[in-house]
Amino acid sequence: MPASLNAPTRIFRVALPVPVFSLFDYLAVDNVSTCPGIRIEVPFGKANKIGVLIEIADESTVAVEKLKPIVRLVDDPPLLSATDLALLQWVSRYYHHPLGMVVSSAFPAGLRQGKAAVLPTKKYYALTESGKQANSSELKRAPRQQSLLELFQQQATALSETELSLWHSQWRITIKGLIQRQWLELATVATRTSLATAYGKPVGLLCNPDQQAAITAVGGQLGKFGVFLLDGVTGSGKTEVYMQLIAEVLAQGLQVLVLVPEITLTPQLADRFRQRFTIPIALSHSGLTDTQRQTAWLQVQQGEAAILLGTRSALFTPFKQLGLIILDEEHDASFKQQEGFRFSARDVAVMRGKLLDIPVLLGSATPSMESLYNVTQKRYQRLALPNRAGSAIPPVLQLLDIRNKRVTEGLSDALLTEIKTTLAKSEQALLFLNRRGFAPTLICHSCGWVARCQRCDANLVMHQREQRLRCHHCASEQALPRQCPACKTGELTALGLGTERIEQVLNAHFPDKTVIRLDRDSTQRKGSLEEYLEQIHAGHADIILGTQMLAKGHHFANVTLVAIIDVDSGLFSIDFHATEKLAQLVVQVSGRAGRADKPGKVIMQTRRPEHPLLTTLINEGYHRFAQTVLDERKTALLPPFSYQVLLRAYAIDENAPANFLNAVVDLLKNKTIPHTQILGPVSAPMAKRGGRYHYQLLLQSTRRQELHVLLDELMPQLEKLKTKQKVRWSLDVDPVDLY
Numbered sequence: 001m002p003a004s005l006n007a008p009t010r011i012f013r014v015a016l017p018v019p020v021f022s023l024f025d026y027l028a029v030d031n032v033s034t035c036p037g038i039r040i041e042v043p044f045g046k047a048n049k050i051g052v053l054i055e056i057a058d059e060s061t062v063a064v065e066k067l068k069p070i071v072r073l074v075d076d077p078p079l080l081s082a083t084d085l086a087l088l089q090w091v092s093r094y095y096h097h098p099l100g101m102v103v104s105s106a107f108p109a110g111l112r113q114g115k116a117a118v119l120p121t122k123k124y125y126a127l128t129e130s131g132k133q134a135n136s137s138e139l140k141r142a143p144r145q146q147s148l149l150e151l152f153q154q155q156a157t158a159l160s161e162t163e164l165s166l167w168h169s170q171w172r173i174t175i176k177g178l179i180q181r182q183w184l185e186l187a188t189v190a191t192r193t194s195l196a197t198a199y200g201k202p203v204g205l206l207c208n209p210d211q212q213a214a215i216t217a218v219g220g221q222l223g224k225f226g227v228f229l230l231d232g233v234t235g236s237g238k239t240e241v242y243m244q245l246i247a248e249v250l251a252q253g254l255q256v257l258v259l260v261p262e263i264t265l266t267p268q269l270a271d272r273f274r275q276r277f278t279i280p281i282a283l284s285h286s287g288l289t290d291t292q293r294q295t296a297w298l299q300v301q302q303g304e305a306a307i308l309l310g311t312r313s314a315l316f317t318p319f320k321q322l323g324l325i326i327l328d329e330e331h332d333a334s335f336k337q338q339e340g341f342r343f344s345a346r347d348v349a350v351m352r353g354k355l356l357d358i359p360v361l362l363g364s365a366t367p368s369m370e371s372l373y374n375v376t377q378k379r380y381q382r383l384a385l386p387n388r389a390g391s392a393i394p395p396v397l398q399l400l401d402i403r404n405k406r407v408t409e410g411l412s413d414a415l416l417t418e419i420k421t422t423l424a425k426s427e428q429a430l431l432f433l434n435r436r437g438f439a440p441t442l443i444c445h446s447c448g449w450v451a452r453c454q455r456c457d458a459n460l461v462m463h464q465r466e467q468r469l470r471c472h473h474c475a476s477e478q479a480l481p482r483q484c485p486a487c488k489t490g491e492l493t494a495l496g497l498g499t500e501r502i503e504q505v506l507n508a509h510f511p512d513k514t515v516i517r518l519d520r521d522s523t524q525r526k527g528s529l530e531e532y533l534e535q536i537h538a539g540h541a542d543i544i545l546g547t548q549m550l551a552k553g554h555h556f557a558n559v560t561l562v563a564i565i566d567v568d569s570g571l572f573s574i575d576f577h578a579t580e581k582l583a584q585l586v587v588q589v590s591g592r593a594g595r596a597d598k599p600g601k602v603i604m605q606t607r608r609p610e611h612p613l614l615t616t617l618i619n620e621g622y623h624r625f626a627q628t629v630l631d632e633r634k635t636a637l638l639p640p641f642s643y644q645v646l647l648r649a650y651a652i653d654e655n656a657p658a659n660f661l662n663a664v665v666d667l668l669k670n671k672t673i674p675h676t677q678i679l680g681p682v683s684a685p686m687a688k689r690g691g692r693y694h695y696q697l698l699l700q701s702t703r704r705q706e707l708h709v710l711l712d713e714l715m716p717q718l719e720k721l722k723t724k725q726k727v728r729w730s731l732d733v734d735p736v737d738l739y
């Protein structure tokens with residue numbers, strides 16, 4: 001009798017990228033030793049799919065005769081470690097999102113489709129004997145060659161083509177010169193040692209005592225779990241703290257994950273890191289090609305890259321040996337994914353740190369209410385940098401009351417004078433307005449017709465340069481009408497302000513000055529943002545005008561005046577998160593002023609100079625303001641004093657979403673949930689969007705556990721609701737906005 005008949009059947013339990021909560025069972029291949037975390041190709045429906053092995057089991061709930069054998073094992077060894085899998089499983093449970101979908105989102109596109117997990121190149125370059133001795137100052141006239149030679153000399157290891165391409169996209173031209181001098185040559189892999197160990201500790205700035213205290217606190221925790229909130233005013237030298245900690249971690253041969261909220265921040269941080277660290281830095285964000293992302297992913301997974309710098313999606317990249325997670329601008333809402341799999345990169349980063357037993361460092365000048373609350377609960381340790389580093393002094397904040405004052409196209413006379421004075425000193429002014437386009441409303445002067453989006457409850461925004469009307473909520477757009485479509489006679493007037501309009505006014509007022517506008521429209525072309533930023537840094541800009549793209553992390557040394565053109569527009573919102581966001585924005589924008597040795601000034605134009613939010617913020621500072629907000633939330637039992645889950649539904653049929661959510665409420669009625677409130681269903685703040693009607697149901701509980709048990713029961717039942725067929729719905733755990 002063949003031995004295999006007696007052997008127990010091995011079952012592979014596989015996570016597949018389909019919106020189903022369960023795993024799928026397959027017959028394992030015999031005699032192959034493998035472990036969870038590898039990719040497997042399996043038959044699924046009429047085709048094959050790539051999944052990830054989660055468990056190897058002895059039995060299945062499905063009859064063994066019905067199980068299909070797998071097609072092939074894709075990897076050996078696995079790409080995901082046991083801790084990676086544990087994290088993904090936790091995330092799937094916490095966000096009630098199917099494990100297969102969560103797992104699949106951890107992979108770059110190519111690997112998701114089953115491509116081989118190999119780094120694309122095998123070619124390496126290394127120093128020749130004379131190259132090792134060469135004096136790099138001989139290359140003063142060719143700075144790029146000089147810096148490449150120094151990179152090789154500091155690394156003392158061969159570098160691969162991919163690593164060189166991370167160093168600079170034009171590396172091939174640079175390296176040619178060094179090869180001609182016979183300082184570099186093609187090398188074999190054997191000459192190569194691991195990057196992390198080949199790395200020498202760079203010299204940082206001399207830290208002030210606050211910075212030093214922060215470095216000592218986190219540095220003393222390496223190899224152990226702990227969450228730190230680096231609460232440092234803008235320009236206090238948080239980045240310097242990051243870099244010195246990174247140096248410590250790298251010196252131990254470990255890797256570092258650095259997350260930033262926005263892709264626009266990666267180039268400047270990458271530059272600062274490159275100046276400090278001579279190792280190649282892997283980048284991961286949506287601006288890269290699939291191949292670039294896959295290369296970065298594999299370099300990190302295989303331990304070739306020691307630093308990964310990226311946006312929230314980089315969080316799930318597997319590391320060979322991760323030693324520290326840094327999340328900069330931790331308050332930023334971009335860390336929360338707002339569609340599909342709605343995870344918070346900040347909260348998941350903390351869990352990742354816990355599973356790996358490593359410290360997590362959250363940094364911000366305007367910490368989120370959640371993190372400040374976690375400090376009071378002793379879950380996070382606060383490290384304060386209350387002063388600006390170096391010689392920079394904090395900017396002076398000032399409300400400019402524009403009631404009954406002359407305001408031309410949004411700019412008061414007083415503000416124009418301030419701008420003039422600033423420019424006269426050859427300093428730069430930065431103007432902030434969080435609305436792109438020319439004007440948010442186009443109205444008929446004679447009949448009152450307003451250009452509305454057909455598909456949304458919203459006005460169309462006028463874009464003058466392109467002569468278009470655009471909806472900023474859906475993709476609708478049309479040509480700018482010449483005359484009123486309703487009365488056919490009336491003159492059309494642009495109401496309100498957008499950055500495009502302010503740009504025009506500024507150009508008219510300051511004809512011999514350079515105005516640079518930074519918003520989503522002006523930076524659409526790839527590389528244009530970098531060009532603008534370079535232009536600003538080189539001093540080839542007098543006035544910088546932009547949307548919140550400007551508020552984040554940028555360091556403009558010569559900006560001494562910051563103006564918030566319309567601070568009032570943020571004061572009135574029905575979402576309780578809005579006050580927090582406005583205060584963060586004001587402080588962050590203000591932080592762009594006077595970052596170097598010249599003092600800065602911040603002017604906010606307002607018609608509500610008595611508004612308590614503004615006065616608390618300006619007279620008493622962000623922390624006093626935050627305390628007020630937290631007190632209010634405590635009284636109202638809002639997060640972080642309770643936990644929220646938002647169930648959203650939408651459909652073309654106006655009644656379907658409410659029917660579906662009402663059916664959900666019926667399901668909830670049978671459950672014992674003493675600490676949980678069911679609020680709604682109600683129509684969403686902007687009910688019609690993209691031609692669909694949006695409704696939502698809010699669950700709010702003072703017990704997180706109760707909410708999760710509830711959702712564990714509810715989610716499978718939702719799948720079976722008949723009313724579900726007619727709607728699209730999503731679940732948002734810990735929503736950061738209620739839209």
Ligand code: ADP
Binds near residue numbers: 205208232236237390
């Ligand atoms: P943050 O990240 O908190 O906004 P940065 O790290 O960008 O602050 O630092 C702001 C400026 O202060 C930078 O130009 C930086 O080089 C400088 N800086 C930081 N730490 C020190 C220090 N200890 N001594 C002198 N200058 C410093």
Ligand code: ZN
Binds near residue numbers: 484491
């Ligand atoms: Zn009209």
Ligand code: ZN
Binds near residue numbers: 455472
């Ligand atoms: Zn629209």
